[in-house]
Amino acid sequence: MYHFIDFVQWPEEDSTASFKLGILGRSEVAESLKGIAKKKSIGNRTLEVESYSAIEDIGDCHLLFITSRYADRLDEIRGALGNRNVLTVSDTPGLAREGVAINLTLVEDLLKFEINRSSLESAGLQASAQLLKLAILVEDTDPR
16 A cells, blocks of 8 residues: 555645555454555655544545445545545445545455556546556446
């Protein structure tokens, strides 16, 4: 998940502020990301990992990992994010088609990822051609 950051472009912003990864719900991913955050940075920006136990707790973050517990509450999550430029990521089957920008998935026992380009665009983000070439591209099941 950390590596997606290198291949997604956010709109211009304060390049001295920390880059924040948020995790909505409990996940083993949190500890791994916290370990990475201690060792890595995004350019000259520090990396911070925040865990949110409820949708109302979502703070300012650049990337939000949505656990399966919140898979059926995407409309509420979108409402909480508003028009902020947040890359949404999950590992729950079908969530890219439901509007999550990047969804990790198993295909024949290999870890792959799906990208919903319209979700990226709605968030004001742009994926590199390199990332799109490696992805399984999906469309919304209910385009807005």
